[in-house]
Amino acid sequence: MSLLSLSKEDLEMLDGSHGKAAQQAMRIIVRMAHIQQATELVDISHVHIGGSIYTGKGSLNVIEELVSNGAQVRVPTTVNSISIDRSQRGVWNSGNEFDTNAGRLATALEAMGANPIFSCTPYVFPKTPQFGQNVLWAESNAIVYANSVIGARTNRHGDFMDVCAALTGRVPKSGLHLSENRRGTLLVHVPDVAGADPSFYTVLGYLIGKHAAADIPVIEGIRQKPSLEELKSLCATLATSGAVGMFHMVDVTPEAPTLEAALGNVEPQRRFDVTKDQLRQVWNELSSASSTTLSMVAMGSPHATLGDLAELRALVSGKKKHPRVEFLITTSRFVRDRAQELGIVKDLEEFGVRISTDTCLCMFNSSRVPSDATGIMTNSGKFAHYGPGLISRGIYFGAAKDCVDSAIAGKPVISEPGWLRS
Incomplete structure (x- = not known):
């Protein structure tokens, strides 16, 4: 003791x-x-x-x-x-x-x-x-x-x-x-991609988390500073597929102004070179459903930010979801109220979105989902991972645009993202 x-x-x-x-x-x-x-x-x-x-x-x-x-x-x-x-x-x-x-x-x-x-x-x-x-x-x-x-x-x-x-x-x-316990120990090199968005950071985090174990990843190769929403997506899946409590991103996070500073001026214990083939494999494996119809789109795990809601507003402008599809977003009352003041909530509701506060998708269980719901889709890597165990059915994963396109079509519509094709 x-x-x-x-x-x-x-x-x-x-x-x-x-x-x-x-x-x-x-x-x-x-x-x-x-x-x-x-x-x-x-x-x-x-x-x-x-x-x-x-x-x-x-x-x-x-x-x-x-x-x-x-x-x-x-x-x-x-x-x-x-x-x-x-x-x-x-x-x-x-x-x-x-x-x-x-x-x-x-x-x-x-x-x-x-x-x-x-x-x-x-x-x-x-x-x-x-x-x-x-x-x-x-x-x-x-x-x-x-x-x-x-x-x-x-x-x-x-x-x-x-x-x-x-x-x-x-x-x-x-x-x-x-x-002394905060220095990076796993050096992760990320290939240059064009058009990185939250779905890229979702997939990247999930991939790194699976390889990190108890290591602290140091991510190098990111050319453009990620947004709050992209960092949120990365943090969520790093901690979902692995036991990661911290990462460094060179020239982005505050304790990583340089690669040397992030590593504490010592050599990394391990190295991991990310490939596009590995990213593509994770993108595909996050989808576990097989239904040809869609009953629900669920977004907001972790909670949707104001930026998430603004992005969604632009995607749904002038459109209507399929009447069979429920479109649910979870967020905080704080964010919902700010979005309401900006007219974002009204525009989302016109598309057919329902906003729920206080709770989150990872508090779902089978009783929270209609018993006849077959296809369920999300842009959340965290919910794509935990959802099948929570609600006893498979889930489709895609970018926010895929979720909107699928809600309109009433069936899964998933396109390989541009950052995988670049």
Whole structure:
């Protein structure tokens, strides 16, 4: 067991001077510090709680017990997507036990003082963490984004560690909180492509994640700085197909102004040269469906950004979806409200889009999808990966334009992207 140095306030929380909930949380933090062989705890500036998904009464009971013991967050804390859309009664909230308990879990987190943004993209909200700050962010894509794009510092943790960190403001100083553990170890060379879009970064992330294992990838060869939406797509699939918690992109991410800086001025442990044939293979394998008709298009995992909705608006302008096809997008209320102010929501609804907030596609299960739904399509690599297991049927994957074209035709219409042909 490591020799752990605790501050006066840490010890006060442990002896119950700050209340029973803080004491329970600090005991878990200290236990985890010993497991991780940390010698000290570190202050954090922000928490994003990922344990907001209702997975059974155990997950609810723990949080409600903490609330009954006086739990209150000590640092700014936001809440990830939840299992229901609380803004739409009768659409997602059937009144059954699952929905009721999922709502109770969200309410309990609010009672602790957490900000109910109910989103898996906390980095699009105001007051995000700053470069170099220690945080505890849960939700796999947000973890990768925080470490890589923002340059904040967080590890990948299991559920309830996020809540314990929020109640104590402390985490073990280990893993990616330590500078020596943040250097890249896997050098990834990407071929030059023309017309890269979010689908390219989705496929690239999925491919690298499968090869990265526990390594930190350093990506070189990207000629044009990716947009927020493209980086979101990359972060999501890096953390879906692999256990990646951080990457560097040379001359793009803040800790990689040069290749040498990203690698910590040492040789990489491994090298991986991406080929277009490998990218094409991933593009094809992300589609697991075989239906010749289409019942649903589902987008927004991770949550759609304002840029995503603006891109979709341009694609659907003056068009109408097939009456048989449901077109669903999940996003946060924050993004939806901004899109509404700009008239984007109205234009999307005229095409036939339904926007759902609070929840996310990865909270789907078979009961959330019509039993007669055959073909389902997405532009989300994350949902293409998890969806078949969640909803017990195959899913088609394509770019945003493919999703729109398919929704209009009422059948899968997928074209090999230009970046594969260039």
